[in-house]
Amino acid sequence: MxxxxxAAWLAFLGGPLGLHRFYLRGIGDVVGWLLPIPTALGLYGIERVQQYGQDDTLSWLLVPLLGMTVAACCLTAIVYGLTTREKWNARFNPGGPEDAEAGGTRWATIFAIVLSLMIGAGVLMASIAFSFQRYFEYQVEEGRRISQ
Structure with a gap:
């Protein structure tokens, strides 16, 4: 069962590594194996920011990948947590009864939803702000270069 x-906690804490996908769909889940790629690229972007500063173009292209992956996994945790018991058991516990306890909502589920909402929204807004700021600064620099 x-x-x-x-599943909600795995999506929140280990989602960028695909842990929730492996738990629900097994070790052969392709999306679960693909999730660490944008996570690693985003972490590489953060490393480039630390190494070369914020003017590095590649870093401002890579950093939002990590933010979007974390935000998407937090959204997945919210969706998992808000799924009704009947739908959850029908989808992930098809052999069990419709009202099985595994699909029930507990206080731990609510805490996972709340934390996912707080962290996911913050990470999403930070990623959008970072990428748009860097994009517009790049456009201003290109405009200055053209006008000279």
Whole structure:
């Protein structure tokens, strides 16, 4: 029986590594294996910012990948947590009864939803702000270069 609470926490804490996908769909899940790629690229972008500063063009293209991956996994945790017991059990526990406890909502599920909402929204807004700021600064520099 696949627990909704555990899946929500795995999506929140280990989502960028695909842990929730492996828990729910097994080790052969392709999306679960692909999730660490944008996570690693985003972490590489953060490393480039630390190494070369914020003027590095590649870093401002890579950093939002990490933010978007974290935000998407937080959204997935919210969706998992808000899924009704019947839908959860029908989808992830098809052999069990419709009202099985594994699909139930507990306080731990609510905490996962709340934390996912807070962290996911913050990371999403920070990623958007960072990427737009760097994009517009780049456009201003290109405009100055053209006008000279």
């Amino acid at each position: 696949k627990s909704k609470t555990l």
